[in-house]
Amino acid sequence: MYLLVLVHILQSTLLAVQSCPALCACTYGLVQCSDPGISAVPINVPADTVKLRLEKTLISRVPRAAFYNLSELRFLWLTYNSITSIHPSSFVNLKALRELRLDGNLLTSFPWEGLRDMPRLQTLGLHNNHLSSLPAHAALFLPNITYLDLSSNRLTILPAELLDLWFPLPGQQERPEQRRVLGLHDNPWLCDCQISMVMSLSTSLASPVVLMDQLLVCRRSLGQSGLPMTQAELSRCMRPSVQPAATKVISPLGSNVILRCDATGYPTPTLTWIKTAAYTDFATLYVPVMQESPRVGVRWSIISLNGLSYKDAGEYRCQARNMAGTSEAPIKLKVVGISRLSPLPKKKSKKPRPKSSTKHMKPNKIPAPTNTPPLxxxxxxxxxxxxxxxxxxxxxxxxxxxxxxxxxxxxxxxxxxxxxxxxxxxxxPEPPGNSTTAPxxxxxx
Structure with a gap:
């Protein structure tokens, strides 16, 4: 009896796994759902699904862990729906996913940190959404993306971190340089040196980036109409210049020190503090206490070191970076110990030399002659x-x-x-006798 119940449960589970969601079509690892009556992500998709297409439905949100049981999924298409929000944990357990497409939705933002749950993702399509900005931290989750379509959105500027990722300076890339395909067209870009740098670098023969469409439209301000990039007068980028407040600092043990550096460049450079120990090559990244940009093209930064110890000694490098290049300036910090000064010995008062008179000379102070023949x-x-x-x-x-x-x-x-x-x-006189001595x-x- 027990075996019959167990077999029944196993059969029910297998049927549930192999069953196809309502209003969907399932064939050989492919599940396609394109009925307008679907308003939520199906929960009973077969576990062996390799490709899932949810297109032209009324789905408006992607909940948390929506595809958790699809560990074999490699292609996920959620195109031309009404999606306005995606939970940051929507893609948990999609370790085999290679391609994610969200074209034709109503997204105003994208959870870039959710890309950590898809370590093998290479293609990301966000064409025809309402994205108005790209955060700087997005660059942290895009190293493996070789195809990124951001066309037909509302983007105006690109963060410098993305440009550093796509156009690394010589010697900065950690891995072999790989080609990337970018879709940046049909966005209201501002006419600045960043977008002009993208254009000039992408057209070079050795460029690691290929643009889907070379015709980009930019505007001088948000209220003006667009101009083709070739007709716009674009401002040129300027490599950063770093000026530290001091290049060498000597401070006693236990004291407090503030290090500051100023940088200029266009676009406004970002500043980073890197410390190298005095006797090792180990580098430490320091978070600045304060960093501000009083105007475009200028930025200053300070770090504070309280209660100095000998391990704080070393070289601190203030590094400035923008898309035109990188510059840095070193500041050497020396920590010295505090030692108590011992009092100087009192000078003995010199006695005046005695005169030639024998009045002040003692017979016991007769210096013994050295190296002289016997008298x-x-x-x-x-x-x-x-x-x-x-x-x-x-x-x-x-x-x-x-x-x-x-x-x-x-x-x-x-x-x-x-x-x-x-x-x-x-x-x-000698007593009288035979011999006498003369006085x-x-x-x-």
């Missing part, structure tokens, strides 16, 4: 400087080295008087 006994007394004392002192065992050993000297005293008076050495009296030099 004879009779020369020692001549090389001893006079003492600087006023009292009579006993000579410290100097005289016994002067006299010959065969003479007996019992005791002698050295009497030192005033430095100006001559200094003499007196010897006591010695010398003048010290």
């Amino acid at each position: 004879k006994d009779n020369q020692i007394l001549q090389n001893i400087p006079p003492p600087s004392i006023n009292k009579t002192q006993t000579a410290p065992n100097l005289l016994p080295k002067v006299f010959p050993k065969d003479k007996y000297i019992k005791r002698r005293k050295m009497n030192f008087t005033n430095a100006k008076a001559p200094t003499s050495i007196r010897s006591t 010695l009296s010398e003048k010290l030099v």
Whole structure:
């Protein structure tokens, strides 16, 4: 009994998967629904559908996850309906989708971020809608699109980010350059250097972009009638020029620093801050604290660094870009540490040199002569400087080295008087005996 119920459920599921929606035709992976009575996206489309066409119906909106069970879908045509809104998550699980066409609807905007759910998408058709602008972030989701039809809308300008994507400067493309087909005709373009750059680059032989229709119409202002691009006088683009407030900044550890740069160019350039570490090649993208454009063709930007550390040191590059080119200016930041200054040692007061008088000289401060030949006994007394004392002192065992050993000297005293008076050495007479010594009296030099 249990097996019979299980088989019945499986058969019902298979029949539901293989069933074809009402007012639609299903043949070999193709489902086509073009009845005017259809007002909503069918929910029972077979799971093995490869191509789904919903055309000329009354469908006005595409809900969230409208095609979630169609993981094998490769072609989705929603053309010439009355669609005014598309949910950003309408295309979830369409990982195999190659082509999406929304021509002939009433779209005033398109959820560009929804393209992330279709990584293999190559063809996007938005012909004959009411699109009046293209956001700059659309360029983030269009790298894989090789066919983009934006013709017959209400577009007036192209963001610089799209032009950088379609016409990359040499050395900026991350992958091999691929050809793209663009439909830009039948839009009220403003006569500026951007649309003129598109025209001039697309007509070159090595251009990566091919226009479906070379005849573009532009207007000098939104209120004027259109002129063919070949007859309009278009302003020329000017490559950006960057001027930093300072090229080298030295700041102490823990301080706050503001870096600023100004750029001029036409169209008005966009500014980006890139930092390279002092000892590595690792680059960091900095978000500016403030960035403004006071007038057309001029933009300035600042970044703030609070509480500097050594890792903040390095080179900061202010990069300006527009469709005419890229320029940048480096700012080198050096972070220095704060060290406490030790007090300078006090200078010792120099004592005045003593005069030639022997009054101020001490006998203990006698410098020992170096590298001189040994003195004879009779020369020692001549090389001893006079003492600087006023009292009579006993000579410290100097005289016994002067006299010959065969003479007996019992005791002698050295009497030192005033430095100006001559200094003499007196010897006591020897006790009476067989030998006598002559009294010695010398003048010290």
